[in-house]
Amino acid sequence: MPDHWQLRWRPLALWRWRRDGEHRQDQGLRVELEDPHGRRTAGEISPLPERHRSGADPLHGGHLRVLQSQLEHSGFTAGRQQLEHWLRHMACRHPCTAFALGSALWNPDQQRHHYGAGPVDEDDAGGRPHGACPWPTVGVLPCGTPALAALERGLACGWRCWKWKIGALPWREEQPLLAALLAMLAPVDGRLRLDANGRLDAADLPHWLDAATDPHVSWLEQPLAPTDPLLEQLLGSPPIPGVQLALDESITHLDHVEELLRTPPVSRPLLVIKPSQLGDPRRLADLLRVWPGRCVISSSFEGRLGQAVVRDLAWLAALGGSPAPGLGATV
Known part of the structure; x- marks a missing residue:
């Protein structure tokens, strides 16, 4: 040997x-x-x-x-x-x-024992406990008008939480689509997460901040590019009533995650965490335990090995009261 x-x-x-x-x-x-x-x-x-x-x-x-x-x-x-x-x-x-x-x-067995997550189905790529689903499915809507048909299909499946990528079209074209999506979600008390991927600019931002006050919009994610000085100004300002901000592309590694958790910006944004892009999952598990409810676990459409770890981390985050994770569901 x-x-x-x-x-x-x-x-x-x-x-x-x-x-x-x-x-x-x-x-x-x-x-x-x-x-x-x-x-x-x-x-x-x-x-x-x-x-x-x-x-x-x-x-x-x-x-x-x-x-x-x-x-x-x-x-x-x-x-x-x-x-x-x-x-x-x-x-x-x-x-x-x-x-x-x-x-x-x-060691997955030690990790689950430490955090009390229960037994795992070996055949389940998600790695979550038997019979447990601590979060609703979060659907991913395509950009533009195809989002309407995708939302209709998902609603028929019983899904009630969605992420929609914005900034692909001018805001004057996208916001009528947003109104239509929200009208479809309102009767079932659904939720929509607006993800700009840093594509907005100073002219677009006020319109989307206003749209994010709708009670069926969960948050506005990465409205501006990480290098845009306006983003630092926005994060350093007092929270906007009715608007929850979130960061994604601004986060590059776990040192940055810990910094944002220890000393959050004034606006206290949620942190949308893609574990497979940020570093050692054992360290992330510790951060989720110390600062519960601050991070949203999101997939990057990993393979089976990565999916299992991401879903274990999503379960840990859910135990701490984090919002439903975005794990790449689509129809």
């Missing part, structure tokens, strides 16, 4: 939804760890191309080869220490890889 840790990786195909509601295929990596006792675990690197930063989480595996060489002659304790050292010092540079390695090191 080898007396060192083994690290391997191989390509992983990922299917994702585009803003227009169609599928696309992206590339990821499956990362496999084997400890000196022969125990094997795995995680996945599944970066979102639109969130990609130069040099971060390269899919050619170069940064993994460096770690692999460091583990080649490490026994159980030394190898584990080397992995933890890598996660502490490299996670901000390679957050998707940190998610994969942290997932592989995270």
Whole structure:
């Protein structure tokens, strides 16, 4: 039996939804760890191309080869220490890889015991407890007029919570569609989350802030680009009555998440967390426990390995009173 840790990786195909509601295929990596006792675990690197930063989480595996060489002659304790050292010092540079390695090191049985989440169905990619559904399904609506037909199909399935991507069309064209969507949701007391993906500008913003006061709008997510000075001004202003703000693309790694939780902006935005893009899921689990109800767990349309971890984290967040997570449901 080898007396060192083994690290391997191989390509992983990922299917994702585009803003227009169609599928696309992206590339990821499956990362496999084997400890000196022969125990094997795995995680996945599944970066979102639109969130990609130069040099971060390269899919050619170069940064993994460096770690692999460091583990080649490490026994159980030394190898584990080397992995933890890598996660502490490299996670901000390679957050998707940190998610994969942290997932592989995270013992699901211990995690569920610690947080009281109950037994898990091995055949359920979601990894949630038997017979439990702590959150309603959150549907994803396509941009523009196709959203109306998608909402109608989802309502027929009993769904009552939706995310709609805005900013694809001029606000004068989208807000009549918003009025129609809200009119469909009102009779069933449904909820709509408006996600701008940072596409709004100073001229658009007042119109969408006004729209976000509707009682059936849960929040306005990432209204401005992370680099827009107006966003900092908006977050530093007192909360707007009836408007809940949320951040997504502004969040790049778990250090930033912890900073926002410790010292939140005056407006106290919700944090929409994509675990597979931000780092070690074990650290995120601790943040969810210390600051309950502040984070919304969201999928990035991961593969099966990533989905299981994201859904476990969504369950932990739900235990702390977080809003229903966005896990990529669509019709």
